[in-house]
Amino acid sequence: MFDALSDRLQSALGDLRGRGTLDEEAISRAMREIRLALLEADVNFEVVKEFVAHVRERAVGQDVLKSLTPGQQVVKVVHDELTELMGAGASGLAFTSRPPTVILLAGLQGSGKTTAAAKLALLLRKEGRKPALVAADLQRPAAIDQLEQLGKQIQVPVYREDTSDPVAVVRDGLHAFADGGVDTVILDTAGRLHVDEALMAELERVRDEAKPTNVLLVLDAMTGQEAVNVALAFQERVAFDGVLMTKLDGDARGGAALSVKAVTGRPIKLISVGEKLDQLEYFHPDRMASRILGMGDVLTLIERAEAAVEEDEQKEMEARMLKGQFSFDDFLRSYKMLRRMGPLQGILKMIPGLGSQLDGLDDVDEKQLGRVEAVILSMTPLERGRPAVIDGSRRQRIAGGSGTTVEEVNRLLEARKQMEKIMKGVSRGKMPDLGALTGGVTPDMQQPRRKATKSNKKKKRTKSRR
Ligand SMILES: Nc1nc2c(ncn2[C@@H]2O[C@H](COP(=O)(O)OP(=O)(O)OP(=O)(O)O)[C@@H](O)[C@H]2O)c(=O)[nH]1
Ligand SMILES: [Mg+2]
Incomplete structure (x- = not known):
């Protein structure tokens, strides 16, 4: 990014x-x-x-x-x-005390509205809400099917209607979800190639009907300053509360993300960092600043890890770590978790001090992960559980068995030791010493944990800590 x-x-x-x-x-x-x-x-x-x-x-x-x-x-x-x-101070979405909360997504054609609608529904569902989608883009015949498909994938209900009037769809959709246990309705609307009168007039009518709790403008980060101009044009007609910025995974230069708040006064609330449906995140300006400056983003890393790890799995790991143990079985498990967290390159960049060291490594070798697995799988259960027994001859055998070299095996043994050291620190409630890596400026310094931790995360954490 x-x-x-x-x-x-x-x-x-x-x-x-x-x-x-x-x-x-x-x-x-x-x-x-x-x-x-x-x-x-x-x-x-x-x-x-x-x-x-x-x-x-x-x-x-x-x-x-x-x-x-x-x-x-x-x-x-x-x-x-x-x-x-x-935009200092993360600003989440607004939710009404009397459901449903309505979230209207607006934006140009191809900015990512429809996928963002589904991603947002998934994100909210993971937070314990009951979202539903309304297909109010009647410009493109395929748009409705697209949303319906996405809804199926994430098991979120989609309202569709055979009409050419988006206002009717919105009205009927809100009505249909009024008593179905749905608490959040997300509206996918039509996009146009350019900001034009027809788009704005339709949006105004949809907005007046829906009375949305949140209007989010979906902006494509890849379009740079153009995205900011689009935002200004929308603001004149349909005031939006915040921005959902998409395609930050591409080679977006950052101009849009860095300018939009200052130019429009409206903050970025959510960012989409990939095509997969779980690649939508709340936007935290302080964390983004850390990432840009190569200071890592430990908090996002922790949150992603939590999302990728089943709760019992996590409990078990935590219990073992509290005892100061980190066997190769744990190592293998955490490698697998790591893979579930997303592309390796992106994850490594969130580790303080590592980001800048990855220069020139265009692609961290994903195959390398396979080799790590092979080495660990070539160990006996005893060796995995008690790595201290792995002497010279065992190393040779493991290298042979996994088709690697003794050097590679040695490196892995060393990595496990380091990991165990870090884990011991973390389990005692200490952050690993990141200061040395980042020239004294640690992410912690700017990011009080209480502020950046979502309350639901907190709940989950305290629960799993017991
Ligand atoms: N790489 C990447 N692609 C994305 C992201 N968000 C959306 N896309 C892709 O962008 C394309 C357009 O996305 P849509 O969600 O259909 O965009 P839309 O705004 O609904 O488009 P219209 O309905 O035509 O106005 C699709 O191919 C998406 O997969 C993202 O964060 N990263
Ligand atoms: Mg669409």
Whole structure:
């Protein structure tokens, strides 16, 4: 995500990071590079100007924390300003006390509305809500079938109707779901190639009928500044509460994500990071800033892990870790979990300090994971449970059995040891020491855990901790 921007900002700041003192010239140089990086990422010109001015002011100002070097200080300032730019304070969706909550999705053709509707339904269902979908895009004949198919996949009811009037579909759909135990209705609407009068007029009518609790504008991040212009045009006619930004998995440069809040005053609420239906996430500006600056995103990593891991599985792992054990069986299990969490590259980037080290590694070798599995599967149950018994001759046998080398086996043995060390720390309630990896600026510092943790997650966590 935003690889080029991320690289350039990190190299602009990398120079400052290690310095004990900062002079005017070093700061100016860094500011110039930050400015270029943002412009190249297609961030709105005015937004860039203001951003750099803020950072400079704070960087040379009195904003001093004793625990940081001046270089780290600037990194922190940039992090804070990026967070501010994208809308500090995560803002979720609004829910009515009297159901149903209605969420209207609007946007240009192909921006990702229909898939986003299904993704959002899935996300909400995982949170314990009872969502339903209404197919109010009557422009494209295939649109209704598309939504219906998606609804089937995620087992969420879809309302459809044979008519050419989207207002009627919305009215009847809301009526149909009124007493079916549905508490959240998501409306998929028609898109047009450009913002035009007909699109706006139809949307206004649909909005007036639905009286949505949330109007979300679906924007394609790949379209850069154009997305921001679209947002402005929509805002004039159909006020939206927030943005659902799609296609952040592609080579989007970041301009849209970084500008839209500043230009429209409306925050990004959700981001879609892939085509799969579970690839929709709430947007957290502070975490995104950390990711962009290569500081990792531990919180998202934890949440994804939780979502990917069955609860009993997690309990069992936690119990073992609390005892300070991390056998190769655990290792294998966590590898499998890792694979369920999504593409490896994306996950590794969320680990603080690792992101920038992955440069040049265009594709972390997924095959490597297969080799790891092979090595572990070539161990005897005794060896897996008590790795200490694995001596030289056993290593040779394992390497032979798995078609790998003794070096590879050694590396894996070492990795398990490291993992166990980290797990021991975590189980004692300590975060692993990330400071050393990130030049002193750890994600924790900017991200108080209580703020970023969803209340339902909290529930789940305390439950599984017992
Ligand atoms: N890579 C990627 N593709 C996406 C994402 N979101 C949507 N797409 C793809 O974008 C294409 C268009 O998505 P739709 O959901 O049909 O878009 P739409 O806004 O409903 O389009 P219309 O109904 O024609 O207005 C599909 O091929 C989706 O798979 C995303 O986050 N990442
Ligand atoms: Mg559609």
